[in-house]
Amino acid sequence: MTIKEKQEEVIEEFSAFDDWMDKYSLLIELGNELDSFDEAYRQEQNLIDGCQSKVWLHAELKDGKIDFQGDSDAIIVKGIVALLLRVLSGHTPDEILENDLFFIDEIGLKEHLSPTRSNGLVAMVKQMKAYALAFKAKQG
Template identity: 65%
Template sequence: MTIQERQQEVIDEFSMFDDWMQRYEYMIELGKSLPLIDEKYKIDENLIKGCQSKVWVHAELEGDKLAFTADSDAIITKGIVAILIRVFSDQHPSEIIEADTQFIDEIGLKEHLSPTRANGLVSMIKQLKMYAIAYQTQLN
């Protein structure tokens, strides 16, 4: 499944909910299903800078695709990173680098987050793309 198809899937799922309380509950459920990061990767260098809560993200190259794992100490933030990992994991680094994140606006996520969480969301996206850039150079 492509990044765009996964983004559309997220948009479709979020459109099923009438209000933001239901969407928050759904994000919490997504966070519970997040493939957890191995404890050995819960280190400072894997922490996302700019997040109010602690968010660790680890990336590994599997063949020519990136696989992400993550965790957070905050339940909503864990749901946010779960959405991003679902969209970007198991994709080629060049596709991650080129992908837009318009789906975040389409589901209304950024506007329904506190300013600090919205900044954290931007930082998470930036970090996933930085991993992709680093691994893309290894593939070339």
């Protein structure tokens, strides 16, 4: 599936819910189901420290594609981390750099990606793109 298709899939899943609390229930569920973060990667260099919550992000290049792992100490943030990993992990640096992330807006979670929110998510998205640039540079 392309990044665009994955985003459309997420939008479809969230469109079933009108009520905010239902959307957040789904996010909490996604946060709880996220693959456990490899403790070896829980290091200062992988920490994105928001004022309110913390996010950890690890990236590796495998067969030309970026494999992301992520975590957060807040479950709602972790749910959004899970969505970002689902959409971007397993794609090439070029694909990650070329695609805009529109699903967050569409499912009504834009506020969590506002720079004033200080939950670490804005920095996480920037960091994911930065990893794509770095791995692209390494590939030459």
